[in-house]
Amino acid sequence: MRVALAQIITGRELGKNLALVEEYAHKAKAGGAEMVVFPEATMRAFGNSLLDIAEPVDGPWASQVRGIAESLGLVIVAGMFTPGSPSGSGRGKVRNTLLATGPGVDASYDKVHLFDAFGFLESDTVEPGTGPVTFDAGGLTFGLATCYDIRFPALFTANAERGAEVNILCASWGSGPGKVEQWQLLSRARALDSTTYVLASGQGDPAVQGIETKGSAPTGVGHSAVVSPFGEVLAELDGAPDLLFADLDAAVVKEARQKLPVLANRREF
Template sequence: MRVALAQVITGRDVADNLRLLEEYARRAKDGGAELVVFPEAMMRAFGNSLLDIAEPLDGPWASRIREIAAELGLVIVAGMFTPGADSESGKPRVRNTLLATGPGVEASYDKIHLFDAFGFAESDTVESGTDPVTFDAGGLTFGLATCYDVRFPALFTANAQRGAVVNIVSASWGSGPGKAEQWQLLARARAVDTTTFVLACGQGDPATQGIETKGSAPTGVGYSAVVSPFGQVLEALEGEPGLLFADLDPAVVDEARQQLPVLANRRDF
């Protein structure tokens, strides 16, 4: 199965971000992809209000993505924001949601592990999800994860136990000393942990386009990558926006699980 990762830089304008998604989806289809992954916060970049643009999964933004996916015959995975429950103190919140839609596919995942780290408190405005989510496309099973989730191996193992041979991680990774290296390391580690392909798709680095960012909002560092079940980086980008392609062969997962049966050997404590 041929897949694509769209490393883009989103902004505040929801309509502009949707046009960007459509442009890259068409490029992915032209390149032969059956599935294209977009980053977290594809709907609107962090550092902007999220409450005023959050909408349900049958709202106009998600519905337009479904239309694009249906027109192109392409599975699209993209980050958006859906309404969440108020906090215990009554503060309104959203959910940080990944939508997966396309031929034979309709799934959504709400980010479980919220980014309360490095001076940023996602939980102030976001309600966490509770359950792993997988979906089937092109004869493969995919697991979903978002950004900070990549630091928590158990979610990736749970996806693999549900049949995933590919784990998708959409991110808007926070910048800082050593952060890009951590992102790359963690993507490779999760692939080896679970003997799955990992599709790690992040927002590009705004600095590469001369875009200044303010505050502690995580706006992306780039370095999207496709990692094999053996931890080998098959394809990768640097900080600039771009589109990469990779061909996923499930036989590679079978081989990895025969040679390195970590899922069969693992024990719960």
């Protein structure tokens, strides 16, 4: 299965961000991809209000993404924001949601691990999800994860135990000393932990477009990558907006799990 990772830089305006989805989806289709993966916060970049634009996965913005996927006949995975629970801890908050839509695919995942680190408190505005989500496309099973989730191996192995041969990771990674290196290390580690491909699709680095960011909001560093089940980086971008293609093969996952049966050997404590 041929996939594409769309490394874009989103902003405040939903319409402009949607136009990026349409532009890169067309490029992905032209390149032969059956799926294109966009970053976390595709709907609106962090550092902007989220509560006022949150909508259900059948709302207007998501429906337009769904329409693009249907018209092109490919699967789109993109980060959006959905309303939190109407009562309790979710009141006045959103959920950080991944929408997966396209031929035979209709799934969504709410980010489980919230980014309360490096001076940013995602839990101030975001309600956590409750568990793993997988879906099938192109003869493969995909698991979903978002940004800070990458620091928690159990989610990736849980997806693998549910049949995932590929883990999709959508991110808007925070910048700072050593952060790119951590992103690269963690992407490779999670591939090895779960013996899955990891499709690590991140927001590009606003600095490459001369955009000055303020505060501690995570707005992206680029370096989207495709990692093999053996932890090998098959392709990687730099900080600029771009489109990355890769071909996934279930036989490679099977080989990895025969040679490196960490899922079978794993013990619970």
